[in-house]
Amino acid sequence: MDFKDYFDIPNGITYLNTPGNGLLPITSHVWRSGWENDFFDPEGDLRDQQSTFIKAVKEDFASLFHCATDRLYLVPSFSFGYNTLLEGLDKRCKFLLLADEYPSLNYPVISRGFAHHILAISPQIEDDIYLHILSHKPDVLALSIVNYINGLQINLDFIKRLKSEFPNLLIIGDATQYLGSEPFYFDNSGFDALGGSGYKWLMSGFGNGYMMISEKMSELLYKDAKGKDRPPEAMWSHKTILDIYFEPGHQDTLSHGTLQQAVLFLQKIGLNNVKSYLDDLVNYAYRIFGDRNWLLPLIADRKERSALINLQIDPAWYPYLLANGIKCFPRGTGIRIGIHLYNTIEDINRLVEVIERKENEYKNR
8 A cells, every 4th residue: 555645745856854844745745735725714603612612633543543532732832832741740859761762851960950860861771761760760761662763662551560560660752753653552551651743753843842741740740730729810720730830821823723633634544544554655665774774773673663764864954865866865874764654665676776866876986
């Protein structure tokens, strides 16, 4: 099955930059155009439907990723949701972080003065995390499910085992480079909080994100505020303290509506089908890239294979790739690509062809 027809990709473009910015389906484009027209109509009542609309977005998102709607918050970005989460935690918490994470994950912990340890990334990262927790007993583990530079994907069964063996450990995840690539069940995932921005693998553009939290996390956040007087205004009478912090003020219906359209799109296709399609394509890519020694040694032999791959070719070749219609981005020691629904085996072969042509030009200088 080929999903490329669901997207408007010009001939001559091989779009492999999902880790930077995912493409929106055509259905989302159509919906946004209609929504904008209705919103600008002075005779319409769309402006008065914000609360009801946001509630519907939450219900669809929670249904797809299996989280209770009263523990799901719609936020403008991962950074907003994560910083709000950290502000509500006990300041005495000790954090375990991983090296080479996206700055929005580690810096907010460090800058707030939380005690922390940063663990180096390795091919056996799960073993390293386990041994550190066993020895040093941190209160919080915060990590990306998929690293934004090297594509290392954490074993999600390992997260469940951690939670089972260390039930008091709070586990926070950034799913920006993951959610939308396969089925995910938050309420039995082992995570106490999982957030992300929607503009990458969820294919929902800028200005929308999510934060799902466990019952345990819900009880621990903003304890002091929960004991103080609430705003008396009737319009806030239905809001919990966490609603007030995570969803203050108005919310952008166009942005969150685009997230809803992406969720409906993935529901229609089925996340099991998404996973099956990507597994085949990613395994093909790993085989082709591995044969050419383009894979990072860090991830080459790991069982977990994410759809984000850092090709070990010269980052200085980036302009050449762009000039040949390859949408990608230089990161770390190579060129980062991402494989999503709008990609095909032909895209992988086209990428290989362009790189090998550049390699031959380089050798024959």
